[in-house]
Amino acid sequence: MHDKAPAPPAPSEREIDFAARCLAEGRLAAFPTETVYGLGADAENPRAVARIYAAKGRPANHPVIVHIAPEGDVEYWAAQVPPEARLLMQAFWPGPLTLILKRAPHIPDAVSGGQDSIGLRCPSHPVAQDLLRAFAALKPSGQGGVAAPSANKFGQVSPTLAEHVRGEFPDEVAQGMPVLDGGAAEVGIESTIVDLSRLDQGAGAVLLRPGHIGAAQIAAVLGQPVHRPDAAAPRASGTLKAHYAPHTPLALIDDARLAQVVRGADLPEGRCVLVSYAALPALPAGLAARLQVRSVPADPARYAQALYATLRELDHGGYVRLLVQAPPRTADWDAVNDRIGRAAAAFALDTRGL
Numbered sequence: 568m569h570d571k572a573p574a575p576p577a578p579s580e581r582e583i584d585f586a587a588r589c590l591a592e593g594r595l596a597a598f599p600t601e602t603v604y605g606l607g608a609d610a611e612n613p614r615a616v617a618r619i620y621a622a623k624g625r626p627a628n629h630p631v632i633v634h635i636a637p638e639g640d641v642e643y644w645a646a647q648v649p650p651e652a653r654l655l656m657q658a659f660w661p662g663p664l665t666l667i668l669k670r671a672p673h674i675p676d677a678v679s680g681g682q683d684s685i686g687l688r689c690p691s692h693p694v695a696q697d698l699l700r701a702f703a704a705l706k707p708s709g710q711g712g713v714a715a716p717s718a719n720k721f722g723q724v725s726p727t728l729a730e731h732v733r734g735e736f737p738d739e740v741a742q743g744m745p746v747l748d749g750g751a752a753e754v755g756i757e758s759t760i761v762d763l764s765r766l767d768q769g770a771g772a773v774l775l776r777p778g779h780i781g782a783a784q785i786a787a788v789l790g791q792p793v794h795r796p797d798a799a800a801p802r803a804s805g806t807l808k809a810h811y812a813p814h815t816p817l818a819l820i821d822d823a824r825l826a827q828v829v830r831g832a833d834l835p836e837g838r839c840v841l842v843s844y845a846a847l848p849a850l851p852a853g854l855a856a857r858l859q860v861r862s863v864p865a866d867p868a869r870y871a872q873a874l875y876a877t878l879r880e881l882d883h884g885g886y887v888r889l890l891v892q893a894p895p896r897t898a899d900w901d902a903v904n905d906r907i908g909r910a911a912a913a914f915a916l917d918t919r920g921l
Contacts, residue, residue, distance in 0.1 A: 574750040575729075578694055586745040587701035590615075590713060595622065595739060597718045597732045598698050599749030600690040602663045602758050602778070603725040603875070604732050605634065605715030609702075613677040616714050622739055625721040628680040632665050632688050632758070632804055633712040636699035643710045644687055646671045651772060651789055652763050658788045661691035663754050663779045667762040667801055678714045684764040684801045687712075694749035716804055717757060718746075722913065724813050724878045727752040731879060754779045755872035756906055760803045761785060761793070770794070775803040777901040779871065811875075811906045812913035813882040817889040819911045825892055834858060837887030842877065844870060844892060859886075867900045874906060 578586075586596040593615040596607050606622065608615035610633045620627055633644060641648050641656070645668035652666050670676065670685035679685050690696065703711030717725040718732040726732045729748035733740050740746060759778030762770070773794045774782050782793045796806075805811070820828060822845075827833065829847055831854045839858050841847075844865040850858060863877060864870045881889055891907055894900045 575748045578697075578747045578749070582745065582747060583694075583697050583701050586698055586747055587705055587711075589743075589745055590702050590711075591705040593618075595619065595744050596698070597729075597736070597744065597746040598695055598713075598715070599692050599729070599747060599752065600634070600695045600715075601692045601753045602690075602756060603727055603752050604718040604729065605695075605713075606718035606732075606736075607634070607698075607713040607715035610678050610712035610714040611675060611706075613675045616675070616677040619714065619716065622736060623716065623719070623721045625716065628802065629721075629807075630680040630682065630684075630686060630802055630804055631678050631714045631716045632686040633678055633714050634688050634690055634695065634699060635710070635712050636696055636703055637661055637689055639689065639699070639703065639712070640710055641668075641687060642671075643708065644671055644674055644685055644712060645669060649763055649766050651766065654788050655761065655763075655785065656689070659780055659784075660689040661696070662689070663691075663758040664688065665758045665760045665776075665804075667760065667764050667775065667803060669764050680802055682801050684762075686760065686803060688758055692749055692753075694747050698747065722807075722810055722812055724811055724875050724882070724910075725757060726879075727755050727872075727875050731876075751872075751876070753872070755874060755876075756902055757805050759785070759902075760806075762796075762800055762803070764801060765799070770797070770799070773797070773800055775800060776806055777905050779868070779902065781898060781901065783898060805909075808909065809913035810909040812910045813878045813889060815882050815884075815886055815889050816914045817878075817891060817910050818914065819891050819893045819907060821893050828858070828890060829854075831858065835888055838885060839888045839890055840881050840884060840886045842881070842889065842891045844894065859884075867894070867903055870894070871903050871906075874903065878910070
């Protein structure tokens with residue numbers, strides 16, 4: 568693994584204020600959170616939210632998450648704030664947890680893809696909080712929600728560094744879109760999403776997207792099990808079957824297939840790279856020219872933190888295939904398995920022939 572780069576200087580108050588004014592004027596601004604970098608717009612301005620969708624190439628019916636400051640009033644955004652939501656907010660906010668609640672009638676449905684729900688999150692990153700507070704101060708209501716999906720083209724690998732955002736949206740940056748630099752994302756994958764919008768229908772708490780905060784942690788706070796999504800679950804960010812994908816074709820391989828790969832069996836023509844968290848035997852003579860091995864942490868939290876930056880780097884390596892060792896199928900790896908599985912689904916490769 569590469570040594571951790573020194574953190575950049577924190578954005579100045581002037582830079583924060585400029586980004587907040589851009590949001591207030593209906594423009595876009597990119598900013599860091601502890602999960603990934605977000606592409607933000609005024610959540611109460613449908614035309615501004617539409618600019619997010621246009622820049623990302625995002626389907627109009629795919630919801631975005633609204634970020635609020637720690638002082639923000641959840642009841643301004645949600646028609647109902649059940650006790651279960653209060654418990655989770657007390658336990659995990661600020662932090663990488665998004666709650667799906669019933670949307671307040673005065674909040675435009677542009678943020679929810681036309682649904683009657685809304686996704687709300689209070690990020691813990693200090694730069695995100697400074698921006699949210701500065702933006703709220705410019706709003707007559709004092710409630711400044713920023714709609715912000717990940718700052719990347721739709722379906723692609725999420726950004727964990729400011730330079731990723733600048734590379735993804737060069738035209739917008741050239742036209743003056745601010746990109747606040749908060750260093751490398753600490754968590755590295757998107758927030759956990761829990762649906763609480765259907766409690767009155769007996770649906771219970773539903774985990775729509777796993778993340779750094781696991782199902783067991785949520786269940787422990789609520790004192791009740793967390794359910795898997797059903798057919799009636801609301802649409803939520805990052806839950807399409809194919810998502811988080813690099814441009815280079817990616818295939819997941821199990822341990823049996825891994826053993827064949829490191830012997831050079833059935834590799835496609837051209838250079839490949841194998842992403843592995845396990846210690847591997849030395850490659851046979853001559854195979855190193857065709858197969859590079861990239862080691863990643865065997866700890867799920869550290870793996871998640873490194874995942875997207877690793878995929879982005881390897882995407883520029885001139886490889887014909889990214890081969891990723893399938894992580895363990897245990898609860899602590901749920902979030903990583905979710906992201907890697909959706910990335911692989913974008914290519915639907917037959918791993919028997921890689």
